[in-house]
Amino acid sequence: MGLRRRLDASSLRWQARLDTPWVDRTLPWAIGGVLAVLLATIGFAVQRQLDGGPTLAVWTQAAWNLENGHGASSSIAGGNVITGQWAFTSLPLLWLGRWIPMGPMLAVVQPVCLGLAVVPIWRMAREVARLRLGVTVALSFAYAAAPILYTANLSGWSAVVPAVPALAWASWFGQRRRWVAYGVCVVIAVASRADVGLLLIAFGLLGITSGDRRSGTLTAALGTVWTAAYLIVVAPPVPSGPLTSGEAVLARGEAPLAVLRDPLRLVTDLVLQPNVGALVLLVGPFLFLPFVVPRFALPAFPPIVLGLVGEEAVRQGLEPGPGADLLPSVLMLAVVPLALAAVVALARIGQPSVSRIRVDHRVVAAMVLATVAIFVQVAPASPFNEPWSWGGRDAVDGGRMQAVDTLEEGYGLTGAVAVSPQLTALVAERWAVHELPVGPPDRGWRPTVPAIILDTTAVDDDGDRIWSDSDQITVLANLRGLSYDVAYEGAGVILLLR
Known part of the structure; x- marks a missing residue:
């Protein structure tokens, strides 16, 4: 009880000193x-x-x-x-x-x-x-x-x-x-x-x-x-x-x-x-x-x-x-x-x-x-x-920025583009931005935009990759069949232009 009283008294003294309009x-x-x-x-x-x-x-x-x-x-x-x-x-x-x-x-x-x-x-x-x-x-x-x-x-x-x-x-x-x-x-x-x-x-x-x-x-x-x-x-x-x-x-x-x-x-x-x-x-x-x-x-x-x-x-x-x-x-x-x-x-x-x-x-x-x-x-x-x-950048971030730079150099700043959700903020200053799923698109996917950026690095809640190697091969083959060409590929990020 003596210690408690001393602590209470000390607390009251400090509060009294600080209890000022200033x-x-x-x-x-x-x-x-x-x-x-x-x-x-x-x-x-x-x-x-x-x-x-x-x-x-x-x-x-x-x-x-x-x-x-x-x-x-x-x-x-x-x-x-x-x-x-x-x-x-x-x-x-x-x-x-x-x-x-x-x-x-x-x-x-x-x-x-x-x-x-x-x-x-x-x-x-x-x-x-x-x-x-x-x-x-x-x-x-x-x-x-x-x-x-x-x-x-x-x-x-x-x-x-x-x-x-x-x-x-x-x-x-x-x-x-x-x-x-x-x-x-x-x-x-x-x-x-x-x-x-x-x-x-x-x-x-x-x-x-x-x-x-x-x-x-x-x-x-x-x-x-x-x-x-x-x-x-x-x-x-x-x-x-x-x-x-x-x-x-x-x-x-x-x-x-x-x-x-x-x-x-x-x-x-x-x-x-x-x-x-x-x-x-x-x-x-x-x-x-x-x-x-x-x-x-x-x-x-x-x-x-x-x-x-x-x-x-x-x-x-x-x-x-x-x-x-x-x-x-x-x-x-x-x-x-x-x-x-x-x-x-x-x-x-x-x-x-x-x-x-x-x-x-x-x-x-x-x-x-x-x-x-x-x-x-x-x-x-x-x-x-x-x-x-926080605030650092890794190889994947570098790949995303390089893909966007390549897009702007080879396609322009304002044309329509379809991108994975991880990159929407990087290409947002344009009239038409179509957000793709974070995982592989459906097999019947037939895009109409001239430019596509795919980010295949996403992971689920358990840390497992959402994109498998076979998914990536299948999607790229489908897009090549639709006259898309790979303009950049690195660190799991792929840019395709048509």
């Missing part, structure tokens, strides 16, 4: 800045090792098409990436793609957006809930180490990203009765993607039950009108296979609202084992405290339920390939409401002191340990995955 002004921005730099570093490393994936290819092609007067369409995704999911806040990025390469820009913008959400979470904990510094740091750490942030960061860009800081700041401005700033944040959030409208309905209901009837009613009404308009105007179908990894990018933006047309899925698909595991990953770092105050956790339910069920619909139709097993990026929308609900729960279980709410240090320690354990176990940037080694 720390509250600077530390949350520092935490958000570190998070942004870390995520940006990971994004640049992933792009350098040519793992940007189909998402980067889709947005790069949409930017190129917009610049060349074709609208924000993508043949890789199979539609318009802006109007298909009402991702209007992403449109300025496509315009900036005229002058700034999309890859580096997205590698910076997404981390900055996610880092900005730290500040309102901090202020809600310190100024509204009156929590002490230690527990506030633990909450900020739980948000910053949420595995979904790092999983979504690997994809390059998701249309829901601008809504994450917008919702966090809207919560803060709403508490301060700064309604103009609140309205701006709400508009930014709902214009990020159509499915954010359901989250706004939940935010509005929370505001109404908390006493802010006018703002809550207007917020819920905006979310209702926006969601209903999208379902009527766009009427997105439930994704069905077969889907390429590029088509899945747009399908993931449509699926959360599309599954409302099939209510049975909301019951059957939600309780599947991968979805239950995803729920644990989201709520575990907060010690499941948001469930203690379910009314305040209400805004997290729409993105969790519809996001997981919609992702299951996409997964059932998705061909094996890059990104097939990633968590849906829409789950990022749930992290901020869960963090804010945890703030309320900690304020309620804590003990009031003179000016702050004191939370048992064992609860804080458990939150930090849970955050670290979940991050280390499942986050892509876990030390087990050796993220410090």
